[in-house]
Amino acid sequence: MRSGAWCLVSAATAALLLSGCKGEKSAPAPSETASAGISAQTESATETTTETSTEAGDLVVGGGRAEKTENDLYEFSYSYPDAAGAIPGLKANLDQQLDTSRADLVSSAREGQAEAKKNDFPYHAYSYGEDWKVVTSLPGWLSLSSESYVYSGGAHGMTAFDGLLWDRHAETARKPSDLFTSKEALSKALRTPFCAALDKERVKRRGGPIDKSDEMFSECIDPVEQVVILGSTNRQTFDRIGLLVPPYNAGPYAEGSYEVTVPVTGAVMAALKPQYRSSFSVAK
Incomplete structure (x- = not known):
């Protein structure tokens, strides 16, 4: 950019x-x-x-x-x-x-x-x-x-x-991703909590376990291929990351879009460019 x-x-x-x-x-x-x-x-x-x-x-x-x-x-x-x-x-x-x-x-x-x-x-x-x-x-x-x-x-x-x-x-x-050393580093830091939260919401919307035979909409997706937004609960530093997922990315059109929020963790802090670390804090 x-x-x-x-x-x-x-x-x-x-x-x-x-x-x-x-x-x-x-x-x-x-x-x-x-x-x-x-x-x-x-x-x-x-x-x-x-x-x-x-x-x-x-x-x-x-x-x-x-x-x-x-x-x-x-x-x-x-x-x-x-x-x-x-x-x-x-x-x-x-x-x-x-x-x-x-x-x-x-x-x-x-x-x-x-x-x-x-x-x-x-x-x-x-x-x-x-x-x-x-x-x-x-x-x-x-x-x-x-x-x-x-x-x-x-x-x-x-x-x-x-x-x-x-x-x-x-x-x-x-762009929020520009504050990190690379998209790959950010993806690695977010993937585990993001995938867990996404699957939890999928189960809720589908009314039952995820059908693993549906390869298109059962696997996790790359969090940084979605829209990343940065949020805060303390109004001083970023301590939350939102992932906005449009229709078809995580499920069929009928399921609509997904919004997943994950906390800023030590792994996220480590993925930041040094000059931006003071703008973030680990979520409490």
Whole structure:
């Protein structure tokens, strides 16, 4: 990742041109209550344009931003909280992501509409929505997570997650994994508690033991191939790590997404780059 400005384009934006499904829209973005130990802080408001409008309705509230547009071609929504909007560099990055996501949606929706007309089949409005929330705010860091939803025709849409850290001292955005010596080191430190927690949730959702004959959804998955977010219970240091798992990664689509929280341990501390260890503590 480049130091300085970081282009925050979520995986869902790239998936917009590839997704071919639609279903019920997913739950709000994961909060720290569910994924890293404390309540998320959210400041948002929305404004909806008329059905015939193709211009975005935009509302800025106390530094945060919320936008929602609905028309025959597409549905678009995007929001981030006051805490993010109050930081000029972070606000600029999130605004850039908003513009990129909307432009990608409009372009693909126009192509889809033209294709539907050419082949004489119904066109259903494409959609993209992303909601950023605060995971935790520490003296040196602001931790955020987002949940996004994309639909570009078909049976159901897809959910994706993203996470970022704003480094208050360096005034730059970072990925949580960038604070560790390597993804491999972080994966090794997290794998045992992550797999145990994931299987526990699988059993709960499936109502019985995991079917080991189902090779696709019975094995553990690499925790760092999921979205990593950092949380805190003491508001001074990171002592919790959240792993956000989208549909299909750990189970069939019907099971939805998974949110797994694991504590910061000695193994996690050992995997950190030396300059970031003071920002973490072993969970009590």
